[in-house]
Amino acid sequence: DSGVTQTPKHLITATGQRVTLRCSPRSGDLSVYWYQQSLDQGLQFLIQYYNGEERAKGNILERFSAQQFPDLHSELNLSSLELGDSALYFCASSGASGAETQYFGPGTRLLVL
Amino acid sequence: GQNIDQPTEMTATEGAIVQINCTYQTSGFNGLFWYQQHAGEAPTFLSYNVLDGLEEKGRFSSFLSRSKGYGYLLLKELQMKDSASYLCAVRDSNYQLIWGAGTKLIIKP
Numbered sequence: 040d041s042g043v044t045q046t047p048k049h050l051i052t053a054t055g056q057r058v059t060l061r062c063s064p065r066s067g068d069l070s071v072y073w074y075q076q077s078l079d080q081g082l083q084f085l086i087q088y089y090n091g092e093e094r095a096k097g098n099i100l101e102r103f104s105a106q107q108f109p110d111l112h113s114e115l116n117l118s119s120l121e122l123g124d125s126a127l128y129f130c131a132s133s134g135a136s137g138a139e140t141q142y143f144g145p146g147t148r149l150l151v152l
Numbered sequence: 153g154q155n156i157d158q159p160t161e162m163t164a165t166e167g168a169i170v171q172i173n174c175t176y177q178t179s180g181f182n183g184l185f186w187y188q189q190h191a192g193e194a195p196t197f198l199s200y201n202v203l204d205g206l207e208e209k210g211r212f213s214s215f216l217s218r219s220k221g222y223g224y225l226l227l228k229e230l231q232m233k234d235s236a237s238y239l240c241a242v243r244d245s246n247y248q249l250i251w252g253a254g255t256k257l258i259i260k261p
Binding site for chain 1: 185187190193194195196197200230239248249251252253254
């Protein structure tokens with residue numbers, strides 16, 4: 040158990056809908072990262088937050104947005120969902136310095152029908 | 153651009169040794185990471201190298217040569233549970249992780 044929690048574990052929705060994925064980092068970690076992993080594909084970095092502020096942006100679509108709240112939990116919002124958005128979405132967290140190891144949550148499996 | 157190369161798939165026999173290579177071209181270097189990922193599960197941290205040389209951790213060892221832009225993960229006494237994908241990642245000068253596509257390791261009895 041990495042100490043990173045994600046909810047929900049599974050999500051099934053329809054095209055055009057909007058969903059919110061939630062992540063709570065390990066105790067003491069200030070950085071949160073979001074990744075997308077499609078079937079049999081590598082990890083695609085989406086976005087990083089550090090202590091409530093956006094720190095880095097990867098290949099995140101305009102339909103996707105994220106935020107980190109004062110209690111350091113983070114939410115990833117996916118809107119106007121398409122079939123191709125079906126994937127595993129992982130959250131990871133790391134310590135204050137940013138120069139530390141990322142630890143991953145169990146992921147949310149999203150299926151868009 | 154930044155690039156991490158590792159083999160797509162490797163096959164090895166239970167009890168044997170396997171070496172998974174990773175070469176990188178990145179904007180700066182602040183460490184090379186290895187993660188293990190079983191199908192449908194989260195990546196789990198295996199090792200971290202920032203200085204040249206070999207780091208040994210039980211059955212798993214990791215090596216780095218910064219001058220060659222190269223590292224490898226060595227798995228000894230392979231067990232069936234080692235069947236997984238192994239992800240190489242490099243932290244660049246901005247402290248961002250650049251990920252390889254992963255190497256799927258298949259262990260045969």
